Amino acid sequence: MSAVRLGTVLLTGVLLGGVIYWCWPARPAKAASLKPDRERHAAPDFALKDVNGKTVRLSDYKGKVVLLDFWATYCGPCKIEIPWFMDFERKHKDQGFSVLGVSMDDDGWDAVKPFVNDVGINYRVMVGNDSTAEMYGGIEALPTTFLIDRDGKIAAVHVGLTSRSEIENGIEQLLQTPAHPAGGSGRVSLPAEFVGTR
């Protein structure tokens, strides 16, 4: 085989390999579910009480990857995702990851507390309010799940029941990306009237 033919064969092989790598369906859909860095916006900060009455601020999670789940006890699809989120919390909490659940139940803790205890939710749960929902674009459908990167920016939004693997792929990709040193948290500090407690 001449050097020219050998070169052509090798080049074709490399090109084919590249095409197969990028098009192969089994390739994890990581990039598809996350927004590129330049399209990410700061996740609005909030201050809400958790089940123990302690104030939870999103800004407390600076430098961590956060899964922020808007849900309700009456929401069937939310109840499919909650056990996944409990798994994610167990599996990734030592890597700088936290799940925060914001319940949008009208009945507040009367509805949420028994549910949290029944299910044994292992992450922090708060009761949200209108202003929390408005800050996040006026949450209408539940569940709505935000993945927030280590810079405090919204990297993905999933509205409705989403596949477990899609969410987990997003988390894993974000965990592999360090925070940008110069950018700080990137989170917006809101005026007091927007920071609701309940």
Next chain:
Amino acid sequence: MWAQGNQYLTAEASQKLVAKRGTATEAQIAVSVQPGFHVNSNTPSDAYLIPLKLTWTPGGALEPGTVVFPKPQMEKYEFSDKPLSVFTGDFDLVAKFKVSAGASQGPGIMLGKLRYQACNNNSCFPPKTVEVRLSYQVQ
């Protein structure tokens, strides 16, 4: 808590109610759930689910009684292990009333509120309320 926003259901009285003082009467309320959505029935399968509920504002010539709901559908959804007791599409509620013996003759309007909570195959929506207006004539 939430702003009412989009509605996933409509409800209206099928016709004007005409009844005599001191008698029992009933009104049909036509309910229509948007295609692709369902609402919990009046007897949901899970304590956490929010039932369909019709209430009337007190006052006027009509004394509200029971509300008769149709038989719910037991539907299986991807997000639930067991079938859920729901209503979909078009159905009627029957609202029973008693016309006060001392009611004055003439027209009136009864105002009701139908509270519901809707979901589709992969999302649920906050509980909402639609107003139901029932015109009546006491003879």
